[in-house]
Amino acid sequence: MSQPAGQTPLVVFTSLAGAGAGLVAATAMFVAAGAPMSRQAVVVGVVLQAVGLAVSLTHLGRPLRATLALTRVGRSALSNEVLMATQSLMWGVGLVALTATGRSVKAVPLFAGAFSVLFLVSIGLVYRIRGQASWGGASICTPLTSGCLFGAITIRTLMGPGTPVTPLLLVLTLDAVMFLLRWRAIARLRWPVEPDRATTFLRRDRWLSARLVLLDAFPISLLIVWPTPLVIGVAAAGLVIDRWSFYAFGLPHTTEREIGRAEDAIATASIPQEP
Amino acid sequence: MSGAGFVLDLHRCVGCGACVLACRVENGRVESEAWRRVLPLNLRRQPGGPTYFLSVACHHCEEPACLNGCPSGAYEKRADGIVVHHEARCLGCRYCEMTCPFGTPRFEAHRGVVSKCHLCAHRIDDGREPACVAACPTEALRFAPASGADEGDARPAVPGFVDPAGCRPSLRFVPPKGAVRDGLFQALEKRMRR
Numbered sequence: 001m002s003q004p005a006g007q008t009p010l011v012v013f014t015s016l017a018g019a020g021a022g023l024v025a026a027t028a029m030f031v032a033a034g035a036p037m038s039r040q041a042v043v044v045g046v047v048l049q050a051v052g053l054a055v056s057l058t059h060l061g062r063p064l065r066a067t068l069a070l071t072r073v074g075r076s077a078l079s080n081e082v083l084m085a086t087q088s089l090m091w092g093v094g095l096v097a098l099t100a101t102g103r104s105v106k107a108v109p110l111f112a113g114a115f116s117v118l119f120l121v122s123i124g125l126v127y128r129i130r131g132q133a134s135w136g137g138a139s140i141c142t143p144l145t146s147g148c149l150f151g152a153i154t155i156r157t158l159m160g161p162g163t164p165v166t167p168l169l170l171v172l173t174l175d176a177v178m179f180l181l182r183w184r185a186i187a188r189l190r191w192p193v194e195p196d197r198a199t200t201f202l203r204r205d206r207w208l209s210a211r212l213v214l215l216d217a218f219p220i221s222l223l224i225v226w227p228t229p230l231v232i233g234v235a236a237a238g239l240v241i242d243r244w245s246f247y248a249f250g251l252p253h254t255t256e257r258e259i260g261r262a263e264d265a266i267a268t269a270s271i272p273q274e275p
Numbered sequence: 276m277s278g279a280g281f282v283l284d285l286h287r288c289v290g291c292g293a294c295v296l297a298c299r300v301e302n303g304r305v306e307s308e309a310w311r312r313v314l315p316l317n318l319r320r321q322p323g324g325p326t327y328f329l330s331v332a333c334h335h336c337e338e339p340a341c342l343n344g345c346p347s348g349a350y351e352k353r354a355d356g357i358v359v360h361h362e363a364r365c366l367g368c369r370y371c372e373m374t375c376p377f378g379t380p381r382f383e384a385h386r387g388v389v390s391k392c393h394l395c396a397h398r399i400d401d402g403r404e405p406a407c408v409a410a411c412p413t414e415a416l417r418f419a420p421a422s423g424a425d426e427g428d429a430r431p432a433v434p435g436f437v438d439p440a441g442c443r444p445s446l447r448f449v450p451p452k453g454a455v456r457d458g459l460f461q462a463l464e465k466r467m468r469r
Binding site: 059060061062063065066068069070071072075076077078079082126127129130131132133252253254255256257258259262263265266 | 314316317329331340343344345346347348364365366367368369370373374376377378382383384386387388389434435436437438439440441442463
């Protein structure tokens with residue numbers, strides 16, 4: 001599996017923090033649908049977010065300057081993501097602390113869930129970059145839908161068949177639609193690929209099929225026929241492949257790629273030869 | 276072109292790489308971290324066919340994507356249009372590598388920060404030309420100070436170089452001359468527009 005250098009921490013960060021925020025967001029959805037709150041899911045969600053954020057520091061060349069990332073909130077999508085990540089984590093920690101005291105305030109899970117959704121949306125918006133076709137469109141939504149789907153599958157597995165099914169079906173439908181749109185956009189990319197990434201691109205449909213089966217189709221089928229904790233592991237594998245494929249199949253526009261495109265045009269054009 | 280930038284004459288550029296070397300010497304860059312690069316077009320795909328060279332570094336865009344995306348304010352656009360990068364504020368997050376549609380900022384792992392061409396701002400402040408321009412033996416690469424006027428028939432896009440993100444780079448190209456090179460150029464332009 002090859003991908004552009006330096007992006008492994010981003011795959012780990014968006015997988016862990018995405019799963020964690022998805023768990024808190026899905027908890028809020030189930031609470032809104034009338035189910036009791038799963039404290040276990042919120043605790044795991046908060047821990048995953050905290051670990052994910054810690055891993056994201058390893059991506060930085062100068063991690064000690066990380067707080068500078070908050071200096072351009074409102075102007076830089078990355079600053080907004082950092083702000084939302086900290087807000088989401090703080091609300092999650094607050095929710096865990098509140099449940100530890102034995103008190104129950106229904107609005108707190110909803111607020112925590114709302115901030116988790118904003119965090120997941122902000123992850124997608126970081127990659128809404130003008131001129132970078134490979135990361136536009138539906139791929140902006142997949143951190144949100146895949147995280148929430150993982151959360152919904154986990155909560156449904158933990159709480160058993162008695163829990164409402166509406167949140168799960170809602171995020172499953174959204175995720176499947178957004179992912180298929182993203183797949184179509186990736187398949188339409190016509191940019192030259194570096195030789196060390198060519199094999200990965202040749203197996204593109206295999207990886208994207210695996211993601212669809214592991215995160216969408218297989219867990220839902222298992223939940224219906226055999227709801228074991230294995231379902232969570234399968235969905236987690238699907239989520240990791242989702243995040244990995246996002247970076248692995250990204251082909252940002254560069255002058256080198258534009259020249260490759262022009263050379264492709266030369267190869268097929270009827271152009272006069274020098275004597 | 277309103278800000279300072281470069282003009283590259285594709286007819287004059289022979290791809291000698293003197294600009295790359297001069298930049299490296301002036302700014303103390305090792306080969307793998309060079310800010311300027313010379314990219315040949317049509318060497319591999321049609322051997323023996325006409326070739327031209329794109330000598331590119333930072334384009335000091337009017338709407339710089341690197342500056343707009345940077346979370347820590349490490350980039351600054353000077354009054355004369357030069358986009359400078361302040362390493363002391365750089366997190367090394369590499370977001371500018373993603374947002375720049377020209378692949379200009381480069382991450383230096385051993386220093387943990389990104390770096391890029393600053394158009395030899397120190398030389399310009401001293402009234403001199405950038406090192407790459409001063410070293411060009413054919414005068415293919417020229418410095419265009421902030422003036423607000425375009426230079427002759429120079430154009431902002433050629434096959435192999437387009438602005439897909441509305442960054443409005445300050446680099447301008449003088450197209451190649453001669454029947455065969457014109458033929459290549461026009462055929463390519465027509466094909467790339469499809």
